[in-house]
Each structure stands twice: as structure tokens, then as C-alpha cells.
Amino acid sequence: MAKLNMIQAVNLALAEAMTQDETVLVMGQDVAVDGGVFRATEGLLDRFGPERVIDTPLAESGIVGSAVGMALAGLKPVAEMQFSGFSYMMMGQFEAHVTRLRSRTHGQLTLPMVIRMPYGGGVRALEHHSESREVLYAHQPGARVVIPSGPRNARALLLAAIDDPDPVVFMEPKHSYRAFREEVPEERETLPIGKARVVQEGTDLTLVSWGAMMRPALKAAATVEKERGASIEIIDLLTIAPLDHAAIAASVSKTGRCVVVQEAPRSYGPSSEITAVINDKAFWHLEAPVKRITGYDVVTPYFGREKTYLPSAEVVARGIVETLDV
Amino acid sequence: MPRKQAAKFTVPYLQILAPDGKVDAKLDPKLPDDTLLKLYRWMRLARALDERMLKLQRQGRLGTFPPCTGQEAVSIPAAMLMRDGDWFVGAFRELGGRLVRGEPLTATLDYYNGWEEGNILPDKNLRILPTSVVIGCQIEHAAGLAYASRFKGTDEVTVAFIGDGGTSEGGFHEGLNMAGVWKAPLVTIIQNNQWAISIPRGAQTASETLAQKGIAYGMPVIQVDGNDPLAVWVAVAEAMDRARKGDGPTLIEAVTYRLMMHTTADDPTKYRTEDEEKEAWAREPLVRTRAYLESRDLWDEAREKALLDELKDQVDQAVAEFETPKDRAPDEPFRHVYGTPHPVIEEQRREFLANLKGGEGRG
Ligand SMILES: Cc1ncc(C[n+]2csc(CCOP(=O)(O)OP(=O)(O)O)c2C)c(N)n1
Numbered sequence: 108m109a110k111l112n113m114i115q116a117v118n119l120a121l122a123e124a125m126t127q128d129e130t131v132l133v134m135g136q137d138v139a140v141d142g143g144v145f146r147a148t149e150g151l152l153d154r155f156g157p158e159r160v161i162d163t164p165l166a167e168s169g170i171v172g173s174a175v176g177m178a179l180a181g182l183k184p185v186a187e188m189q190f191s192g193f194s195y196m197m198m199g200q201f202e203a204h205v206t207r208l209r210s211r212t213h214g215q216l217t218l219p220m221v222i223r224m225p226y227g228g229g230v231r232a233l234e235h236h237s238e239s240r241e242v243l244y245a246h247q248p249g250a251r252v253v254i255p256s257g258p259r260n261a262r263a264l265l266l267a268a269i270d271d272p273d274p275v276v277f278m279e280p281k282h283s284y285r286a287f288r289e290e291v292p293e294e295r296e297t298l299p300i301g302k303a304r305v306v307q308e309g310t311d312l313t314l315v316s317w318g319a320m321m322r323p324a325l326k327a328a329a330t331v332e333k334e335r336g337a338s339i340e341i342i343d344l345l346t347i348a349p350l351d352h353a354a355i356a357a358s359v360s361k362t363g364r365c366v367v368v369q370e371a372p373r374s375y376g377p378s379s380e381i382t383a384v385i386n387d388k389a390f391w392h393l394e395a396p397v398k399r400i401t402g403y404d405v406v407t408p409y410f411g412r413e414k415t416y417l418p419s420a421e422v423v424a425r426g427i428v429e430t431l432d433v
Numbered sequence: 434m435p436r437k438q439a440a441k442f443t444v445p446y447l448q449i450l451a452p453d454g455k456v457d458a459k460l461d462p463k464l465p466d467d468t469l470l471k472l473y474r475w476m477r478l479a480r481a482l483d484e485r486m487l488k489l490q491r492q493g494r495l496g497t498f499p500p501c502t503g504q505e506a507v508s509i510p511a512a513m514l515m516r517d518g519d520w521f522v523g524a525f526r527e528l529g530g531r532l533v534r535g536e537p538l539t540a541t542l543d544y545y546n547g548w549e550e551g552n553i554l555p556d557k558n559l560r561i562l563p564t565s566v567v568i569g570c571q572i573e574h575a576a577g578l579a580y581a582s583r584f585k586g587t588d589e590v591t592v593a594f595i596g597d598g599g600t601s602e603g604g605f606h607e608g609l610n611m612a613g614v615w616k617a618p619l620v621t622i623i624q625n626n627q628w629a630i631s632i633p634r635g636a637q638t639a640s641e642t643l644a645q646k647g648i649a650y651g652m653p654v655i656q657v658d659g660n661d662p663l664a665v666w667v668a669v670a671e672a673m674d675r676a677r678k679g680d681g682p683t684l685i686e687a688v689t690y691r692l693m694m695h696t697t698a699d700d701p702t703k704y705r706t707e708d709e710e711k712e713a714w715a716r717e718p719l720v721r722t723r724a725y726l727e728s729r730d731l732w733d734e735a736r737e738k739a740l741l742d743e744l745k746d747q748v749d750q751a752v753a754e755f756e757t758p759k760d761r762a763p764d765e766p767f768r769h770v771y772g773t774p775h776p777v778i779e780e781q782r783r784e785f786l787a788n789l790k791g792g793e794g795r796g
């Protein structure tokens with residue numbers, strides 16, 4: 108067991124996958140010689156060579172479009188978007204081809220490819236480096252959208268994503284890249300894509316979150332448990348699309364109360380979908396309205412104002428208390 | 434039938450002022466003294482601000498920013514040639530050009546310290562577009578601006594910038610192609626500083642020059658020594674003349690060098706050698722410009738010292754103003770989502786303010 112941060116865990120998973128399967132290759136801007144601007148691909152060039160660790164020209168659409176071709180031809184590209192904020196340059200490829208080739212050919216052509224991208228705020232970065240727009244990818248049927256929350260699940264989910272026969276958008280909460288370390292087992296470990304994880308069982312309220320927001324969520328839950336003696340069940344979604352309806356419905360049917368914590372703007376985000384699923388599948392168990400603690404429907408502020416715009420543990424805690432008190 | 438030549442192209446190259454300060458007398462545009470003195474002053478100011486910003490960043494008083502040191506001879510002459518009504522469309526390494534066009538030093542500082550307020554100009558008629566962090570898009574905007582200038586029957590010109598890396602983006606190609614088809618009054622300047630973060634120019638494209646990409650879109654092209662302000666001056670002046678006369682766009686490749694790190698978050702020792710950097714310093718633009726001024730008896734050590742003192746004061750003053758606490762509304766972003774208020778946004782604004790008042794804020 109080694110204590111790794113999330114960047115090291117991502118790096119480990121890439122190296123493991125490349126060692127195990129020589130059709131796996133890594134491509135993107137600055138991923139080879141530089142080792143990635145966050146160092147996620149550090150050392151891979153030396154170990155696997157320039158044919159499998161490709162420094163590409165500056166062209167997101169070119170990266171994803173050519174990854175489609177590679178995947179069609181039997182390779183397993185893991186393409187990096189340097190920041191999610193620049194990934195929209197490839198949205199045409201994504202919507203028109205990445206998500207559709209399987210359906211279009213009734214399964215004759217498939218795309219075993221992964222698109223990695225750091226997302227989210229809290230690192231005092233320039234414009235376009237702080238958004239949380241997972242829903243843009245989640246809304247397009249045909250690709251899975253996975254968001255790890257810590258080093259151990261990042262490693263396990265990235266391995267699963269590379270194994271997956273379908274395209275996976277793997278969004279990495281950059282705020283968590285170096286925020287903390289976790290024991291990551293030596294032996295290969297994967298987690299099933301599409302399954303949420305119950306981080307902690309409880310009976311009074313279900314707290315749902317994912318990605319970087321898991322940390323304020325966990326902190327808030329601990330505070331309220333201590334102050335109120337409440338028993339909170341915590342769900343880490345891990346996969347945003349397709350969503351694990353069963354896990355959400357089972358938990359809320361048990362607790363009757365739910366708070367969802369989301370970094371993205373409120374409208375049309377995953378929290379809206381989660382609320383709708385609860386309405387469909389657990390409505391008669393509800394004892395309080397589902398509460399959403401989210402970003403606001405504004406253009407992500409530059410970092411001078413960023414801090415007050417990100418959901419904090421204090422605000423989550425207040426939301427939990429309000430929901431418990433209904 | 435024998436094979437024939439379908440078309441033939443050449444890419445001209447222009448250098449007037451060599452690194453050692455020697456000027457090609459035949460090519461020298463013989464700019465007036467006061468123009469040259471202004472040019473040198475702007476270059477020195479941009480350098481002084483860039484150096485100060487690096488210090489501020491290292492002291493935690495400024496956010497991440499992309500230093501422009503070494504590239505002063507590209508955007509400054511181009512901006513000096515622009516007139517009122519022309520559009521300045523930058524990427525993010527045109528500090529000098531922005532200052533010339535009227536962006537206050539404090540705006541640059543605010544911008545790189547995480548404030549949208551840094552995008553607000555003293556006068557919107559300055560026609561300086563905000564920094565384009567997303568690479569490539571700005572060339573398409575520039576094509577549209579240029580189209581509009583012609584549409585309105587003006588002789589305004591749009592001057593747009595992009596990096597060597599940026600020439601790989603679709604936006605660069607789509608924008609140039611549009612401008613070519615429309616014969617739009619657009620001057621596009623590639624700041625080929627040899628690097629796109631860690632990707633060297635040679636790994637960015639297999640093209641022999643970047644200038645030749647413009648040939649594909651049917652426009653005149655030229656490659657210039659981008660550390661030579663006179664060559665840049667002449668190339669941009671010619672391109673602008675053509676554009677103002679209705680003769681369409683031009684692509685200029687200015688060959689320069691990114692002397693500093695990509696941004697303050699970058700570590701160039703990962704991908705390039707100190708020898709390469711040292712060699713590049715020998716070709717930087719300020720030394721040769723000063724030598725040229727001296728050769729024309731316009732400059733000496735005393736004047737240099739006086740200028741540096743004066744610019745230091747100017748930068749000091751800007752930094753002091755920038756660091757004076759401002760009363761900036763935390764809910765400002767809610768005010769600019771749409772041109773008119775919307776009840777959902779207003780409701781969220783009240784929630785945001787209540788959360789702030791909750792004491793601990795949301796941080
Ligand atoms: C569309 C897009 N993709 C990726 C990035 C991340 N990025 C910022 S600067 C840069 C390299 C730019 O190189 P170049 O165009 O040569 O400009 P320079 O930085 O050298 O001035 C990259 C990849 C971005 N800003 N925009």
C-alpha cells in the first residue's frame with residue numbers, strides 16, 4: 108500500500124493500463140515531455156515511448172477525432188483535454204461521433220476510448236479553468252461520465268474506464284489533485300462504472316455528492332452528526348451518467364430526506380436529475396423536500412470572487428439541518 | 434499530357450534591424466525620431482510591467498499570468514500603427530500592444546488577479562477585445578469584425594494575434610479562410626515564439642513556415658524577424674495599407690522567442706535547455722532597438738537611466754492603485770448574466786447574499 112494523491116493515482120492507473128495492454132496509448136497537449144501540466148502523465152514517455160505517449164498539436168477536436176479513428180482501429184486511446192474549459196472545441200466530434208458510433212452501427216463499430224479532463228474551481232486559475240460542466244457530457248447518451256472523488260477511487264475507476272468497451276469521459280476534480288492522500292492498494296483494483304458508493308450508512312438523511320464537493324459534504328455531515336446526533340447516509344455518485352437510480356432510490360426510501368451538493372450551476376445540473384429520480388422512485392417515502400446546495404446560475408466568476416461561489420461545508424451543514432427540521 | 438505546375442508560391446522574409454543593432458540602410462523605414470522614441474518607451478514599459486508582475490506573482494500578490502518578455506517588438510509596433518476605430522484582437526501575450534491601445538496598467542493587474550473588472554476599459558470605443566484564453570476563437574471574431582468594417586463602408590482594420598501553437602486550432606483556419614473569401618480588412622499576426630507550453634514549433638506542424646498557412650487561404654503572407662520592431666513595422670504597415678484600400682487580409686509570421694516560462698505555473702526546465710534560452714536572449718528586441726537609437730544619436734546612458742526611473746514610478750503608481758482596497762460587490766456576477774434582471778437569478782442572488790451574511794461565507 109502506498110499513500111498517493113489523486114494525480115499520482117491517475118498516473119499509476121495509466122501506467123498499469125499501459126503495462127497490461129499495449130494497445131492503450133495516451134495523447135494530448137504537453138502529456139509526453141512535460142508529463143502533463145498537472146503531471147498526471149509524468150514518466151510515461153520514458154517508460155512507454157513516443158508512439159504510445161503522444162504530444163499532440165494544439166487541437167482538441169483533432170485529438171478527440173483522431174482518437175475516434177484509433178479506437179475504431181482497435182487501439183485504446185486515453186486522450187487528455189488540458190482543462191475541461193477547452194474541451195468544447197471537440198464537442199462536434201463528441202456529439203456527432205463519440206456518443207453515436209455504437210448506435211449508428213448497431214454495435215458493429217465501438218469506441219473503447221477515454222477522454223480525461225481536469226474540471227472545477229478552487230485553484231485560483233484564469234478564466235475557463237474553473238468550471239464544472241459535467242452535465243454537458245452527461246446529457247449526451249452514449250458516453251459514460253465518471254467523476255472520482257479521491258485517489259483510491261480515481262485509480263480504480265480510471266482502470267475500469269480504460270477497460271470499458273464504450274467511451275468514457277473521465278472528469279478529474281483538480282481541486283482534489285493534491286489536496287489529500289489515501290492508501291492505494293498495490294494490487295490492481297477496479298470499481299464498477301455506473302455504481303454509486305455508499306460511503307457511510309445512516310438512517311435520518313441521505314447526502315448525495317460527487318467529485319470535489321465530496322469534501323465539504325463529508326465535513327458538513329460530520330459537523331451535523333456531532334451537533335445533532337443525526338445519522339446521515341452519504342452517497343458518492345462516482346458515475347454521473349448513466350446515473351445509479353437504484354442506489355439513490357434505495358437510500359432515500361430508507362431515510363426520507365435528501366440533500367444534494369453540486370458545484371455546477373443549479374439549473375439543469377445533475378442535482379435536478381437526482382431530484383427527478385427521487386420524485387419518480389421514492390416520492391412516497393419523502394418527509395421533506397429534496398434540498399439542493401449548488402453553484403449559482405451565473406458565469407463562473409474569476410478567482411477574486413470564486414471562494415464565495417463554491418458550496419462550503421457551512422452552507423451544506425445549514426442545508427442538512429434545515430432538511431432535518433422539516 | 435505532361436505534368437505542369439498548378440501554382441507556385443513563395444514566402445518572403447524580412448529583417449531590417451539585426452540583433453547587433455546594425456540596420457539595413459536600404460530597408461530602413463527611417464521612422465521619425467519621436468516615433469522611434471515612443472516605440473522604445475512602450476517596449477521598455479511593457480518589459481518593466483512584465484518584470485514587476487513576475488515579482489508580484491512570486492510574492493503572492495498576483496495570480497498566474499503569461500509573461501511577455503522578449504515579445505515586445507511584435508504587438509507594440511502593430512498597435513502603434515493602428516488608428517482610432519481599428520480593432521485590436523489579442524490572444525494573451527500582447528501586453529505591450531494592449532498598453533499602446535489604451536488599456537490601463539491597473540486593468541492588466543486586476544485581470545491577472547482574478548477580477549472581471551480588469552476587462553473593463555476606460556472607454557469601450559478603444560476597441561480592444563478582452564484576452565482570449567481559449568486559443569483560436571479570436572481569429573474568427575476578427576474575421577467578423579473585419580467584415581463589419583467593410584460592410585459599414587469604413588477603412589477600419591482589425592489586427593489579430595495568435596501563437597504558433599494556436600495555428601493548429603480549427604478557429605485559426607476557419608477564421609483566415611473566411612477572411613480570405615470575404616477579402617476582409619484583417620491583419621493576422623502569428624507570434625511564433627517557438628513554444629506552445631512544452632511543444633516546440635517543430636512538433637506543432639510539419640509546415641516549413643507558419644506564414645505559408647495564409648497562402649492556402651488566398652492572402653499575401655510574410656515572415657519577419659519578430660524581435661526586430663522595424664521589420665514588424667514595415668510588414669504591418671504594408672498589410673494595413675492593403676486592408677484599408679480594400680485589398681483584403683494578410684498573414685504575418687513574427688519569429689520571436691518566449692524568454693520566460695509559459696505562465697508562472699510552468700517549469701521550462703522540464704522541456705528546454707538553458708543554452709537555448711541563453712542564445713535566445715542574445716536576440717531579444719530591446720538591446721538592438723536601443724543600439725539603433727544610439728546610432729541615430731537619439732539615446733545614451735543618461736537618457737536610459739532617466740527613462741527607467743520614470744517607468745519605475747509609473748509601474749509603482751499602478752501597483753499602488755491596484756493594491757488599494759476596492760469596494761467590489763460580491764454579487765456582481767449576478768448583475769451581468771443577462772441584460773435585464775430575471776427572477777430566478779434574483780432569487781439566487783438573495784440566497785447568495787444570505788449565505789454570505791451567514792457569517793462564515795461560503796469559502
Ligand atoms: C483551446 C485551448 N486549448 C488549450 C489551451 C491551454 N493552453 C494555454 S496556452 C497553450 C499554449 C499556447 O501556445 P501558443 O499558441 O504558441 O501561444 P504562447 O503561449 O506561446 O504565446 C495551451 C495549450 C487553451 N488556452 N485553449
Ligand SMILES: [Mg+2]
Nearest residue numbers: 596597628629
Ligand atoms: Mg508559442
